[in-house]
Every structure is written in C-alpha cells, then in structure tokens.
Amino acid sequence: MxxxxxxxxxxxxxxxxxxxxxxxxxxxxxxxxxxxxxxxxxxxxxxxxxxxxxxxxxxxxxxxxxxxxxxxxxxxxxxxxxxxxxxxxxxxxxxxxxxxxxxxxxxxxxxxxxxxxxxxxxxxxxxxxxxxxxxxxxxxxxxxxxxxxxxxxxxQARSRQTEPLNDLADGRASATEPLDQQEQADRLHAVLAQLSPRDRLVITLLYLDERSTIEVAELTGMSRTLVKVQAFRARAKLKRLLAEESPT
Missing domain, CATH: 1.10.1740.10 (RNA polymerase sigma factor, region 2, helix turn helix motif)
Structure with missing residues (x-):
C-alpha cells in the first residue's frame, strides 16, 4: 500500500x-x-x-x-x-x-x-x-x-526476540558505528517491544508522547494511581532489560 x-x-x-x-x-x-x-x-x-x-x-x-x-x-x-x-x-x-x-x-x-x-x-x-x-x-x-x-x-503471535542493545544500555552510541536519530529511535522501539503491552503503553504515552498521568488515565481508563504504579514497575522492567543486554 x-x-x-x-x-x-x-x-x-x-x-x-x-x-x-x-x-x-x-x-x-x-x-x-x-x-x-x-x-x-x-x-x-x-x-x-x-x-x-x-x-x-x-x-x-x-x-x-x-x-x-x-x-x-x-x-x-x-x-x-x-x-x-x-x-x-x-x-x-x-x-x-x-x-x-x-x-x-x-x-x-x-x-x-x-x-x-x-x-x-x-x-x-x-x-x-x-x-x-x-x-x-x-x-x-x-x-x-x-x-x-x-x-x-x-x-501472542510471536516468540520473544532479543537483539544486542549495548549502545542503549550504556546510554550512548558506538564510537565506531554512530547511530543516527532514526536508528536510535528504532532501537528504542525494539527495547520497548520486549515489555508487556500494558507496560509498553504506559511508558509510550508518558515518555514518548509526553502526556501527564491525568491524560494517560483518561486515555487508558486506568486510575491515576494505577498509572503511576504501572509506570514505576515498567521502568524497573525496562532497566532490567537494558542491564541484561549490557556487557558483563
């Protein structure tokens, strides 16, 4: 199309x-x-x-x-x-x-x-x-x-797939293979794809769309308190995913 x-x-x-x-x-x-x-x-x-x-x-x-x-x-x-x-x-x-x-x-x-x-x-x-x-x-x-x-x-339709995300885990791009803005956005999207749909939704609305907790609550039907709790848990999961992909 x-x-x-x-x-x-x-x-x-x-x-x-x-x-x-x-x-x-x-x-x-x-x-x-x-x-x-x-x-x-x-x-x-x-x-x-x-x-x-x-x-x-x-x-x-x-x-x-x-x-x-x-x-x-x-x-x-x-x-x-x-x-x-x-x-x-x-x-x-x-x-x-x-x-x-x-x-x-x-x-x-x-x-x-x-x-x-x-x-x-x-x-x-x-x-x-x-x-x-x-x-x-x-x-x-x-x-x-x-x-x-x-x-x-x-x-539900796919098996979990992961890819190396060392640059994102370190918070910077590789010096030898610099990432342009689009590549960074695509990699961030790949990290978020590893979260559950609900966690991903809250993180996306709060931090990518830059919406307030009140707006997220209105859009999702959650309470404002639940949005905050969900965001806290989602951030912890995201941090853990990044840590798992970082060099040992």
Missing amino acids: SAACRSGSQQDWPEINVSPLEWATWLFAHALPGTWASVDQPRPARALASTATGEIASGSASGEIDLSKIESGLVARAKLGDADAFRDLVELHQQAIGQQMWRFSRQKEEWETLVHDVFVEAFLSLPRYRSEAPLVHWLRKIAVRVGYRFWKQKQ
Missing part, C-alpha cells in the same frame, strides 16, 4: 449514502488503503472540507471561522451515513492519528493498517459519540485501544 495521499480524487469515495456498516466495510476495502499522509512529510489537512464549504465561506467573509461548529456539523451528517462528511473528518484528523499510531508500529504496512482500523472503528462507533469532548480526544482513545490490542495480538 502506498502512503501517498490521493489528492482529493472524487472517484475514490462513494457518492451515495449507505448504511454505516456498509460504508465502513467499503471504506476498509477500498477508500482507506494508501490514503494517509506520510508522518515524515505531512500533507496539510484539507481544512476547507467540501461538505462545509458554505459554512467556511460565510465565516471567511466575516473574518471568523468556527471549526468546532463545522466539525459538529460534519459529525451530525456522518452519523446519518453521509460518506462525504466522514471523509472530511478523516481529512481533518488523519495526521494526528497517523502520528500517534507511529508509536505503535514503525513497520509501514502495519502502521497504515492501524490508522485504517482507528477510523473504521470510529465510523462504527460514531452513533455513540456524544460531543462531550473534542472529536480528536475521542479518536485518540480509540487509537489507544487499537494500538494496545495490536501489541497484545502481536505478543
């Missing part, structure tokens, strides 16, 4: 309204593959959503654009099965979700599938969205569930 975005080619999206289940099934099979912008080379979100053109034009004339109002309108239409409205919601939030799912997998095809799964699950769950929090917060909760489920499934 290509990560390049097809720049708004209308034939890639259905032009008629269908039931949510039919739309989501079609979406997963046809519309989503290959439509996500690269994390490294982000494409600006299509803020001028086609189904909200009138509202944006009106706002532009007065010098004010209420994006939250526009988003609410798109959500309402998407709940009724409007495929164009849901497409516009995807366009507005795909970059944020794409970046978040990059934390869960650095394999391009896996990453694309994870992003697809988030929006398919969001579409199927949209009737239960009550607009009590911004849509992006709701999408991030779905993203955490999808990513956590992916880690658990992957852990």
Whole structure:
C-alpha cells in the first residue's frame, strides 16, 4: 500500500449514502488503503472540507471561522451515513492519528493498517459519540485501544526476540558505528517491544508522547494511581532489560 495521499480524487469515495456498516466495510476495502499522509512529510489537512464549504465561506467573509461548529456539523451528517462528511473528518484528523499510531508500529504496512482500523472503528462507533469532548480526544482513545490490542495480538503471535542493545544500555552510541536519530529511535522501539503491552503503553504515552498521568488515565481508563504504579514497575522492567543486554 502506498502512503501517498490521493489528492482529493472524487472517484475514490462513494457518492451515495449507505448504511454505516456498509460504508465502513467499503471504506476498509477500498477508500482507506494508501490514503494517509506520510508522518515524515505531512500533507496539510484539507481544512476547507467540501461538505462545509458554505459554512467556511460565510465565516471567511466575516473574518471568523468556527471549526468546532463545522466539525459538529460534519459529525451530525456522518452519523446519518453521509460518506462525504466522514471523509472530511478523516481529512481533518488523519495526521494526528497517523502520528500517534507511529508509536505503535514503525513497520509501514502495519502502521497504515492501524490508522485504517482507528477510523473504521470510529465510523462504527460514531452513533455513540456524544460531543462531550473534542472529536480528536475521542479518536485518540480509540487509537489507544487499537494500538494496545495490536501489541497484545502481536505478543501472542510471536516468540520473544532479543537483539544486542549495548549502545542503549550504556546510554550512548558506538564510537565506531554512530547511530543516527532514526536508528536510535528504532532501537528504542525494539527495547520497548520486549515489555508487556500494558507496560509498553504506559511508558509510550508518558515518555514518548509526553502526556501527564491525568491524560494517560483518561486515555487508558486506568486510575491515576494505577498509572503511576504501572509506570514505576515498567521502568524497573525496562532497566532490567537494558542491564541484561549490557556487557558483563
């Protein structure tokens, strides 16, 4: 699957309204593959959503654009099965979700599938969205569930694999084979992959996404106290893993 975005080619999206289940099934099979912008080379979100053109034009004339109002309108239409409205919601939030799912997998095809799964699950769950929090917060909760489920499934499907991580254990790169930033990130990702899915989730949200314990609790459904305890235990496990890989 290509990560390049097809720049708004209308034939890639259905032009008629269908039931949510039919739309989501079609979406997963046809519309989503290959439509996500690269994390490294982000494409600006299509803020001028086609189904909200009138509202944006009106706002532009007065010098004010209420994006939250526009988003609410798109959500309402998407709940009724409007495929164009849901497409516009995807366009507005795909970059944020794409970046978040990059934390869960650095394999391009896996990453694309994870992003697809988030929006398919969001579409199927949209009737239960009550607009009590911004849509992006709701999408991030779905993203955490999808990513956590992916880690658990992957852990069950593979045998534990380790690789030498001496440089990370020492806290520095080899003088003879310096690691660039990408290599360091990949190695860190490999270390985290040895943790349990739950430990890995907490460490990723706290230290890679730099979220507060309150935010992690909200995203995961844990209590704040449990987040702190989980983080303490996860750090201890991570330290032990690094020590096991360090030279004797």
